[in-house]
Amino acid sequence: MSIYHKAKKTTINTLIHLFLLAVAITCIYPLLWMVASSFKTQETIFSDISIIPRHLHFENYYLAVSNSDFGRYFLNSTIYTVSVVFGIVVVSSMAAYAFSRLRFPGRNILFIIFIAAMMIPMPGGFVPLYVLLNKLHLRDTAFGYILAMISMGLATSIFILKTFFDKMPKELEDAARIDGCSKLGIWWHVAIPFAKPALAVVVVFNALNVWNEYVLALIIFDSKNLMPLQRALMMFRGEFLTNYPLLMAGLTITALPIIIVYIFMQKYIVKGVASSVLG
Amino acid sequence: MKIRAIAEDYLFVLPAVTIFVIFYVIPFVWVFKLSLFNWDGILPSKTFVALANFKEIIFHDPSWWQSMRNAGYITLIALTFQNALAFLLAWACDRQIRLKHFYRAVFFIPPILSEIVVGMVWRFIVNDVDGANMVNRALVTMGMGQFAHSWLNDPKFVLTTVAIIHSWKGFGWGFLIFLAGLQTIPREFYEAARVDGVNAWQSFKNITMPLMMPVIMLVAILTVLGTMQAFALILGLVGGEFAGHTSVPVLRILAVMRDSSRFGYACAMGINLGIILVAVSFVINMLARRARNWA
Numbered sequence: 001m002s003i004y005h006k007a008k009k010t011t012i013n014t015l016i017h018l019f020l021l022a023v024a025i026t027c028i029y030p031l032l033w034m035v036a037s038s039f040k041t042q043e044t045i046f047s048d049i050s051i052i053p054r055h056l057h058f059e060n061y062y063l064a065v066s067n068s069d070f071g072r073y074f075l076n077s078t079i080y081t082v083s084v085v086f087g088i089v090v091v092s093s094m095a096a097y098a099f100s101r102l103r104f105p106g107r108n109i110l111f112i113i114f115i116a117a118m119m120i121p122m123p124g125g126f127v128p129l130y131v132l133l134n135k136l137h138l139r140d141t142a143f144g145y146i147l148a149m150i151s152m153g154l155a156t157s158i159f160i161l162k163t164f165f166d167k168m169p170k171e172l173e174d175a176a177r178i179d180g181c182s183k184l185g186i187w188w189h190v191a192i193p194f195a196k197p198a199l200a201v202v203v204v205f206n207a208l209n210v211w212n213e214y215v216l217a218l219i220i221f222d223s224k225n226l227m228p229l230q231r232a233l234m235m236f237r238g239e240f241l242t243n244y245p246l247l248m249a250g251l252t253i254t255a256l257p258i259i260i261v262y263i264f265m266q267k268y269i270v271k272g273v274a275s276s277v278l279g
Numbered sequence: 280m281k282i283r284a285i286a287e288d289y290l291f292v293l294p295a296v297t298i299f300v301i302f303y304v305i306p307f308v309w310v311f312k313l314s315l316f317n318w319d320g321i322l323p324s325k326t327f328v329a330l331a332n333f334k335e336i337i338f339h340d341p342s343w344w345q346s347m348r349n350a351g352y353i354t355l356i357a358l359t360f361q362n363a364l365a366f367l368l369a370w371a372c373d374r375q376i377r378l379k380h381f382y383r384a385v386f387f388i389p390p391i392l393s394e395i396v397v398g399m400v401w402r403f404i405v406n407d408v409d410g411a412n413m414v415n416r417a418l419v420t421m422g423m424g425q426f427a428h429s430w431l432n433d434p435k436f437v438l439t440t441v442a443i444i445h446s447w448k449g450f451g452w453g454f455l456i457f458l459a460g461l462q463t464i465p466r467e468f469y470e471a472a473r474v475d476g477v478n479a480w481q482s483f484k485n486i487t488m489p490l491m492m493p494v495i496m497l498v499a500i501l502t503v504l505g506t507m508q509a510f511a512l513i514l515g516l517v518g519g520e521f522a523g524h525t526s527v528p529v530l531r532i533l534a535v536m537r538d539s540s541r542f543g544y545a546c547a548m549g550i551n552l553g554i555i556l557v558a559v560s561f562v563i564n565m566l567a568r569r570a571r572n573w574a
Contacts, residue, residue: 016374017377020372026447030400034400049416095294104285114295120553123508124310124553128305130320131320155299212395218533244403248403266384273455274456274459
């Protein structure tokens with residue numbers, strides 16, 4: 001390779017890195033700005049624009065948790081996320097296992113209906129859902145919200161898990177069957193451990209989905225003490241629109257768990273996007 | 280014995296089917312049923328109005344079509360700017376480049392955050408005139424202070440600002456899908472082309488683009504479906520202000536349902552949007568097929 005070519009290649013690579021780096025900075029900067037601002041005061045927030053504030057003011061967090069009940073909302077979001085994800089994992093892994101491995105009449109048509117539901121857009125579907133929950137006396141209850149959220153994540157999760165179970169070697173099941181395992185036993189002792197990577201994808205995606213959900217939380221809940229973080233943030237916003245440090249503390253409390261989960265589970269998210277979209 | 284075995288099999292799908300039927304199939308059917316009625320959502324009696332709701336939406340509801348135009352504008356920017364950016368970044372990351380995994384991880388940070396959080400943080404970054412408006416500060420630093428704006432308070436700029444922030448939040452999806460697609464193209468194709476003396480641009484045009492066409496169309500469909508139904512970001516950014524300038528279809532549906540208590544009308548709006556979305560996806564799909572036949 002001539003010097004000219006080498007120089008050209010280095011230049012191109014540098015330009016590419018500059019481009020990638022510039023975009024990367026725009027992705028991280030708003031978050032750093034959010035966290036930094038949450039430690040400032042209303043007086044310093046406009047003068048001190050550094051990412052590392054000179055004085056750390058924790059009182060915004062204290063106010064958000066004690067005066068505005070963010071501890072309660074955080075707990076609600078946690079309860080909803082854990083229950084919904086648990087429900088989805090159990091229900092969808094059983095169904096996906098059956099769709100992949102058991103031979104019962106109506107199997108294909110049922111599976112196709114699930115997949116169709118995944119693909120048909122239903123904007124405004126929350127209107128009849130509201131009516132339904134009202135009729136079942138499940139509106140403004142945690143249980144109603146959890147069930148509705150489980151149904152939202154079901155189709156995609158079944159699809160991801162079924163695709164994975166299809167790759168499970170038949171010998172694994174046969175061995176368990178010879179040992180006298182029931183179907184339920186095979187699902188629990190063989191299929192579930194085998195599907196751990198796919199289950200991780202299902203867990204991470206649904207957890208993000210529930211934690212970030214807004215529209216159902218908006219129409220279902222009237223009681224403040226049942227509201228999750230996203231809903232609480234919008235109320236908070238109405239109350240403290242110009243108190244930026246306090247608002248940023250609320251946002252940090254809401255976003256931090258997601259970011260922590262992301263840092264540890266990043267590879268499953270990347271895999272999940274590919275497997276749920278490209279099949 | 281046979282029947283017992285079948286019943287046992289059904290037990291596996293029973294929980295999923297039950298939840299799915301109650302919370303998905305029934306609402307799905309009800310959207311269509313309710314759209315034919317006038318109903319306030321509370322009274323036990325509904326008035327059957329046949330297709331009157333749809334007639335009103337199509338011929339006498341300018342604010343609905345305004346919200347459609349707004350969402351359409353955001354979608355157009357997402358389709359072009361956001362997806363071009365996603366493709367370029369994916370293409371850059373597909374090469375043998377250092378820090379590839381770092382970039383990939385960072386570009387997917389905006390998509391994992393909630394729209395509410397993103398909206399509120401960005402409001403803080405782009406809105407205040409003198410205070411913390413970082414965009415204005417940057418403009419002033421670059422000697423372009425005359426372009427400084429309160430980006431979300433000016434009706435002329437608010438929708439474009441929303442669209443750009445929406446693109447910022449969404450490009451990571453397209454990036455990951457494009458990257459996965461690019462990685463399925465065998466390296467030998469590029470090497471064979473290079474041996475034949477084909478330059479980088481030609482191999483991009485003749486190898487990468489045709490092979491990526493199905494993925495590009497898939498991302499286009501997902502972008503349309505996602506963007507036309509987006510709304511929470513706007514709530515985080517501008518709240519309920521600027522109703523006309525930043526209203527989008529789902530916000531209209533919510534307003535009609537909650538503020539005007541017109542449940543039937545809200546359902547009809549949802550169906551109207553749903554049909555348009557299915558039609559648009561269908562057209563994109565057809566275009567994709569035609570493009571493949573040309574290639």
